[in-house]
Amino acid sequence: MLRTMSNKEIEDLKTLIKALEIRLQADEITEAEYKELKEKYNTKLQEEIGALKEHSFLRNLSYISISGSGKVTDSYVTISGSGRIEGWRDGTITISGSGKVSDEEIKISGSGTLPGDLKTDSLSVSGSLKAEGPIEAGKFLSSGSFKVNGELTIHERFDSSGSGKIDGSLLAESASVVSSGSLKVEGDVICDKAEFSGAYKISGSVECKNEFTSEINGRCKIENDLICGGDIFIEQDSRKGFLTVNHIKSDGEIYLEGVEAKTVRGKKVKVGPECNIGSIEETG
Numbered sequence: 001m002l003r004t005m006s007n008k009e010i011e012d013l014k015t016l017i018k019a020l021e022i023r024l025q026a027d028e029i030t031e032a033e034y035k036e037l038k039e040k041y042n043t044k045l046q047e048e049i050g051a052l053k054e055h056s057f058l059r060n061l062s063y064i065s066i067s068g069s070g071k072v073t074d075s076y077v078t079i080s081g082s083g084r085i086e087g088w089r090d091g092t093i094t095i096s097g098s099g100k101v102s103d104e105e106i107k108i109s110g111s112g113t114l115p116g117d118l119k120t121d122s123l124s125v126s127g128s129l130k131a132e133g134p135i136e137a138g139k140f141l142s143s144g145s146f147k148v149n150g151e152l153t154i155h156e157r158f159d160s161s162g163s164g165k166i167d168g169s170l171l172a173e174s175a176s177v178v179s180s181g182s183l184k185v186e187g188d189v190i191c192d193k194a195e196f197s198g199a200y201k202i203s204g205s206v207e208c209k210n211e212f213t214s215e216i217n218g219r220c221k222i223e224n225d226l227i228c229g230g231d232i233f234i235e236q237d238s239r240k241g242f243l244t245v246n247h248i249k250s251d252g253e254i255y256l257e258g259v260e261a262k263t264v265r266g267k268k269v270k271v272g273p274e275c276n277i278g279s280i281e282e283t284g
Helices: 007-025 031-054
Strands: 063-072 077-087 091-102 106-113 118-125 128-131 134-142 144-148 152-160 163-166 172-180 182-183 189-202 204-207 212-216 219-222 227-228 234-236 244-245 247-250 253-256 257-267 268-271 276-282
Touching: 007 031, 134 144, 152 163, 172 182, 212 244, 219 276, 247 253, 253 257, 257 268, 268 276
Parallel strands: 106 118, 106 128, 118 134, 128 144, 134 152, 144 163, 152 172, 163 182, 172 189, 182 189, 189 204, 189 212, 189 219, 204 227, 212 234, 219 244, 227 247, 234 253, 244 257, 247 257, 253 268, 257 276
Antiparallel strands: 063 077, 077 091, 091 106
């Protein structure tokens, strides 16, 4: 995303320009330095004001409706109550409750609907969210419920402590994936590392560059394979969860509880209680 100065940063630059005259009168800078710095800062100020207008958040919007209270600036919209925003990224955003929408952050407390093919640095939900198509975010944080009708691409961190459904793959190749509630993914989960607790169903495979850990609660399933470049640690919680997976392959060590798999392959494999494993291969 294009980085321009915020309104506050522009005001700070104006203050800096005003301070030059004080510094000149106090003999802190020479007349030549004063003229040079003033010209430099004024040029920067005009460039940033022009960029702010050109890339104003409001240029992308065709309609804003707020029932309750809210705030609209050049860089963001906040809603407390219920509201609707049209035209942002050629789609419609609706929020009932409270929320904030900007290029850098989308935050929903209550319920909200987002258009598909949306990109943002941070998306956080403490309520319910429905995304009408693929989403790409730096961070995705949810403590409520969400549904994404398409792929979810994450670059920094995925953390869900409620319930979630992704009608596509969860692509987080350089990010960590943490799920402590219930999660359903219709495609693959590809990530740097994963930490699951609770219930989950993955219709494809799970591929982790580093470690995979899971405290299983209830019936969990990975339709295809669990592939990991580091250690795998799977244990049952006090309610005796169970995981069904096709094949497990790891370049590190493996510990399993409550797992059913056709084959398990790892540097060192330890099988705990309530497992049903077809065959085991140790490579260490």
